[in-house]
Amino acid sequence: MTSVSETEGADTGGEAVTGRWDGVDVNFGEEGGRLTYGSYLRLGLLLDQQRLESDPPAHDELLFITIHQVYELWFKQVLHELTASRDAMLSGELWLAQHLLRRVHTIERTLTQQVDILETMTPQDFGEFRHRLSPASGFQSVQFREIEFLSGAKDPSFVKRFRGLSEDEKVRLQRRLEEPTLWEAFLVVLEAAGFSVGSDEDLRKALQTVATDRAQYAATWELAEALLQHDELAAAWRARHVVMVERMIGTKPGTGGSSGAGYLRSRLDLRYYPHLWHLRSSL
């Protein structure tokens, strides 16, 4: 690239860039003046959504907001994939169901690794704006709770304990409480494969058979493993989050009104698919 000029000099508006490249005139992004990078991705709106509470601005608050917004974008994608995976199970498309779960796994690994970035913030620097956040807290993440409900950990008491939910958020949570979970969809898969799953003992036998005869039940076994992986990765995030919390605020109570790390530690044993974990003891 030799000479390049931005026609309007806008970095977020997605204006066309013209110039010469290897001696050839180029005119990137000018498809009849229709779509641009910035207009397609709505960057004008997206990059204008980071509003600090601190005044004067605390340097690290932008990082704090950005990290949470990125989490929520990925939560949206995870819900998209988990919902489609659940539906694929219900309609017998087992390959698709496990394919989408594997995508979720890679996002979940990224979500856990992102904690590293937030941990570049020191407790002192967090302290510059933490007092401004109360009573807001990650506890109020509707999409996080939707993921839990859809995965299998439905708990209506969370809906009651939410403060300040919008009508739309209440509807979304209520819908997740009413619709089938990934686990319920997996039980439909087992039934479609000819297993009875009416009692815990029936279910135990079904899982044991699938595990013992992996060649015959390959797709079902792969799906069970993909569900277990999703469960393990969710547990890994909870464990990473609580250690970050201890590093940031020690034993202080949370801005959301809980005991803080104590509350979060009480959630570490949560498993979406206890039957798949119990199975391990008999393999």
Ligand code: HEM
């Ligand atoms: C400085 C970093 C962070 C600290 C000190 C922190 C602290 C806490 C605390 C103390 C709680 C318990 C609720 C309460 O506030 O009383 C909590 C819950 C929660 N936080 Fe964070 N958090 C941090 C970063 C994050 C990030 C980056 C996310 C990503 C979305 C997140 C998501 C959540 C979620 C989903 C809950 C509810 C967990 C549950 O109910 O099982 N937190 N956090």
Ligand SMILES: N[C@@H](CC(=O)c1ccccc1NC=O)C(=O)O
């Ligand atoms: N609950 C955290 C504050 C916090 O991390 C937070 C505050 C507002 C919105 C999201 C948050 N992230 C996770 O809880 C604390 O007690 O320090």
